[in-house]
Amino acid sequence: MKERVAEIRADFPILSREVNGSPLVYLDNAATSQTPQAVIDVIADYYSRYNANIHRGVHALSQEATDAYEKARKTIQAHFSAAHAHEVILTSGTTHSINIVASGYSTLLKAGDELLISALEHHSNIVPWQMLCQKTGAQLKVIPMLPDGTLDMEAFAHLLSERTQLVFVNQVSNALGTVNPIPTIIAQAHAVGAKVLVDGAQAAPHIATDVQVLDIDYYVTSAHKLCGPTGVGMLYGKTELLRALPPYQGGGEMIATVTFEKTIYADLPHKFEAGTPNIAGGIAFGAALDYMNGIGLEAIAAYEQELLQYATEQLKGIEGLRIFGEAPEKTAVISFLVGAIHPYDMGSILDKMGIAVRTGHHCAQPIMDFFQIPGTIRASFSFYNTFEEVDRLVAGVKKAQMMLE
Numbered sequence: 001m002k003e004r005v006a007e008i009r010a011d012f013p014i015l016s017r018e019v020n021g022s023p024l025v026y027l028d029n030a031a032t033s034q035t036p037q038a039v040i041d042v043i044a045d046y047y048s049r050y051n052a053n054i055h056r057g058v059h060a061l062s063q064e065a066t067d068a069y070e071k072a073r074k075t076i077q078a079h080f081s082a083a084h085a086h087e088v089i090l091t092s093g094t095t096h097s098i099n100i101v102a103s104g105y106s107t108l109l110k111a112g113d114e115l116l117i118s119a120l121e122h123h124s125n126i127v128p129w130q131m132l133c134q135k136t137g138a139q140l141k142v143i144p145m146l147p148d149g150t151l152d153m154e155a156f157a158h159l160l161s162e163r164t165q166l167v168f169v170n171q172v173s174n175a176l177g178t179v180n181p182i183p184t185i186i187a188q189a190h191a192v193g194a195k196v197l198v199d200g201a202q203a204a205p206h207i208a209t210d211v212q213v214l215d216i217d218y219y220v221t222s223a224h225k226l227c228g229p230t231g232v233g234m235l236y237g238k239t240e241l242l243r244a245l246p247p248y249q250g251g252g253e254m255i256a257t258v259t260f261e262k263t264i265y266a267d268l269p270h271k272f273e274a275g276t277p278n279i280a281g282g283i284a285f286g287a288a289l290d291y292m293n294g295i296g297l298e299a300i301a302a303y304e305q306e307l308l309q310y311a312t313e314q315l316k317g318i319e320g321l322r323i324f325g326e327a328p329e330k331t332a333v334i335s336f337l338v339g340a341i342h343p344y345d346m347g348s349i350l351d352k353m354g355i356a357v358r359t360g361h362h363c364a365q366p367i368m369d370f371f372q373i374p375g376t377i378r379a380s381f382s383f384y385n386t387f388e389e390v391d392r393l394v395a396g397v398k399k400a401q402m403m404l405e
């Protein structure tokens, strides 16, 4: 992999640009990944050659677009090993997917039901459930976090009961990089009859996931963290669960028949796909998975672990630098602070050197509250990052430290 990185980087036009007079060092991959030319070409090709609305069109362009869109759905199905293509609902992204499930449960829950949520969640996997609890009288309980950034699994076991209907957990925390023990969580939740929604937005770019082997009930992710475009993602759900879930939005595309007296909903997946979707985005989502599979998720993960280890060692050599989240199993995300320097100040100076990191609460304020900090500086790595870029980050942090302390 290390030998192939120069070649891989050439696939990404953006990686050769300069920012503020220096070659870009892009270390904000946990927020969004960069897009290879192959995926950009697929989007351009759609708009150049066969832009048309999908489904029910008799003309050639509409059929070509429908075929490409449905082929992408099959690629996504195969990538996550779903049993059926109709279990893959194409959405605008993780947030949309979670809202579909949360909204559906508003008629399926009753007061006294309990929902368990992990303390490591992204706001998009917190707020929709709070809204659901307000509507239904169900109660949200939090699986606490330990100081190393892992979940307190003993507490989880105690929280589970016959009242637990749903458990929500991310496979990987975007703020800390912690890999959560999904198989154990699912086995224990299923033992009390609860369903599990796995937020895979941060895990999908690094970890191959077989939704059937893991017996996942609902899995959600976004294409833009997987070398794909923004505004498209997926909701996977087991057939019987999706059939029982009421639709989220009404409109065209999601119906079988409509009269003013009664509407019969379309079958899966269309029941959850009201309106004209992001057609080019869906097709490009498939192309992005093809691109990543061409490199291989295992090779990607192994290389990113080398980058993580090297970057962790180098950053720890900086006096006063604290890393938040040191779970034994992590993806290549490093959240840190240097002395009393505000993350925003550090981030701004790094930007002046062409280094893109994220600063702030990373849409996970409860984690920041746990550590009693306002936010962190987060460097998140992808398979197209290099050891030289880690060196530039470390040198940049040292320089900023001299300027700011």
Ligand SMILES: *Cc1c(COP(=O)(O)O)cnc(C)c1O
Pocket: 030, 031, 093, 094, 095, 096, 122, 124, 125, 170, 172, 173, 174, 199, 200, 201, 202, 222
């Ligand atoms: C990015 C992310 C989300 C939100 O994804 P959107 O594409 O903004 O909907 C949710 N959860 C995790 C863990 C994430 O990393």
